[in-house]
Amino acid sequence: MIALFDSASIILGTMTDVMPIAATIVGFQVLVIRKPLPHPGKTGVGLIYVILGIAFFLKGLEMTLFPVGELMARQLASPEFIESQAPGEPITWQSYGWVYLFGACIGFSTTLAEPSLIAVALKAEEISGGAIRAFGLRIAVAVGVAIGLLIGIFRIVTGSPLYLYIVAGYCILMVQTAFAPKLIIGLAYDSGGVTTSTVTVPLVTALGLGLASTVPGRDPLIDGFGLIAFASLFPIITVLAYAELAELLARMRKRSS
């Protein structure tokens, strides 16, 4: 009964978030375009599905992944756990091995479940006529998030300044963009923006803040943020790299035949 009531309040919350979007669309549809949508009934049902879907999805996350994930992130980063792994030895950045592994795994797996990324990947597969596989794109993005979190956690543990990494990442990106096949650029940059939403952001934020408050000498306010930035920068790099690799292989094959 309580769960049911909760679901209702989450559905209501999702609807409040949708209101400004719905108002914009309806306003422009009625006042500017002045033509009814081709299948109003079907589209309406689709919208209800979307709202219900997001509401259920969020409720499910709140019941499972968020509490468990946050608890695990805290436990793995806690000084007692780190100490228990190698008793008597001084704590260095190598002592956080399980945290790195957990961060990478959780980044990879939550990205695969990210609804926005599924949407973009489906569209890309449809538009490219199947040349870009939705699943392949999602894997490339998930690998990028995993790498991003690995480096991001290393940064929090060592306490090095964020902007150094970001500037280095941007430099790599600029070089890659100059050489990447034009077809993939828009898609690659879009997938960077969508990796971090419903599933990934709360978990990754919890991981970052948890780490920054347990690692000695770190300030959660300064060091706790920035993981999301890594998680949206590195997927662009991996997707571009994947496309560049695919093109290179195709060219080599052509040359050898």
Place this chain on the structure above:
Amino acid sequence: MIRIRNQFLQNLVGSFFNIMPILVVILVFQVLVIRQPLENTVNLLGGTFLIIIGLTFFIQGLEIGLFPIGETMARAFARKGSLSWLMAFSFALGFATTIAEPALIAIADEAARIAGNGGLIDNNKGARTDYALGLRLSVALAVGLALVVGVLRIIRGWPLQHLIMGGYAGILLMTAFAPRAMIGIAYDSGGVTTSTITVPLVTALGVGLASSIKSRNPLIDGFGLIAFASLTPIIFVMAYGLIV
């Protein structure tokens, strides 16, 4: 493998495989590393069930609701041929979806706390509320502008990489001058502006526009709107940190 004909069942199975990896990661770490029994198994099973159902509904609704809306509107605007209305629509869409975004509200409050503690603003409730609201407004403005520039780019056929490079140059420049405490939160704000409902709509809008203009390739020109929408907020948040 058995071919599943029913679209809904097919999506249901797909959703199950989509969240499988998370379950595996959690279970393996729980059993092998933390070595404590999971509490509240009933809740966990129920929640997993809800996640799968929710994802299934979302994908189903995407195909019959959100994608068609975005594409029909893009086509209608293209046929109407009024650039100013299209740009007004893009701005409104970007602004409206961002201002109500819960993740942004959370991050703006956090930023206000940082600014208060760091002495950038007076550390009282009123000043913090004003600061958070101003931050949200500037991010919403940034996303609205991003969509306007992005749509203009699709119509004019400007190469995406030049604009993105320009944007990154702007970010690097701002990073050099922005208050240190604001940098992390500025970069994070770029990632949170694009919500689950905005992304499919904006993607469909871009792809729809690019496919209804003859000389545009939907794959090259249609994508990239979201890239802009996650780039400009970074610049705007740092600018906000500088000015206020």
